[in-house]
Amino acid sequence: MQPMPKPRQSPSKVRARQRVRWRKWSLLLALLMAALSLGLWRFIASHRPQTLPMAHRPIAVIDAGHGAILTDGLLxxxxxxxxxxxxxLVMDLARRLQAALERRGWVAILTRDGEVTPFSLSGRTALARQVGANVFVSLHLNSSPSPKPHGVSVFYWHPESEPLAALLQRRLSQRLKLRDRGIQRGAFVVLLTATMPAVLVELGFLSNPQEARRLSDPVFRAQAAEVIAAALQEWWAK
Ligand SMILES: [Zn+2]
Structure with missing residues (x-):
């Protein structure tokens, strides 16, 4: 028996089927384009710099003392x-203080983040001025030809810095059980050139064997950073 020839489809039916197929493909293409654009948008959004409100965040410039290249090529x-x-030691203390302040919502900027600073002494306070710092804190350790002297002293110059110096002096001597040597006016370049409240902390005597041992202990430096950060916060909140 001869197979029956397939009935030929009418041209209008063929066109209708082509239209349905075309619609299916264009829908798929549109979905693909949408997925691609969404992916691209997400990529751009995730790589766009994000902005955070800065309002009311106090700014501290923390100066780890020394670390300048001297004119004769010495550090x-x-x-x-x-x-x-x-x-x-003060570099380590400065990094810990920066972290302690940031935990309290402060912006904390270092004048040195390594062995060497590119800033001169007046350049360090110029940096503080440039960033609109609310406070400048210089960190040092004291030293004497005699091994006997020990204790903490906070220096200031401009009268507006005295309340902060007094608070830091009290908190550091009480909380760290360091001998209270009292606040002093000191004509240090960083204090003379600062245009915001500025203090210079001499945390202890590196020339005193007992104090040197304490200062060499990272746990002690972490405690000192916390005490300074808490005192700065207390001063700022007033
Ligand atoms: Zn020093």
């Missing part, structure tokens, strides 16, 4: 006793 390491360098 200023500050006091050096018992194999400990003041510049290294």
């Amino acid at each position: 200023d390491a500050g006091a050096v006793w018992f194999g400990l360098r003041e510049a290294d």
Whole structure:
């Protein structure tokens, strides 16, 4: 038996089927384009710099003392006793203070983040002025030719800095059980050139064996950073 020839479809039916197929493909294409644009938009959005409100966040410039390249090509390491360098210990303290302040919502900027700073002494306070700092805190360790002197002193110059110096002096001597040597006016370049409240903390004597041992302990430096940050917060909140 001869197979029956397939009935030929009418041209209008063929066109209708082509239209349905075309619609299916254009729908798929549209979905694909939408997915691609969504992916592209997400990529752009995730790579766009995000902005955060800065309002009411106090700004501190933290100055780890020393670390300047001197004119004769030498590096200023500050006091050096018992194999400990003041510049290294205050750098560590400054980083801890920066973290402690940031945890309290502050913006904390360092004048040095390593062995060497590109800033001169007046350049450090110029930086503070440039960023609109609310406070400038210089960190140092004291030293004496005699091993006997010990204790903490906070220096200031401009009268507007005295309340902060007094508060820091009280908190550091009480909380860290350091001998209270009292606040002092000190004509340090960073204090003379600062145009905002500015203090210089001499946390202890590196030349005193007991105090050098404490200062060399990271746990002690972490405590000191917390005490300074808490005092700054207390002063700022007033
Ligand atoms: Zn110093």
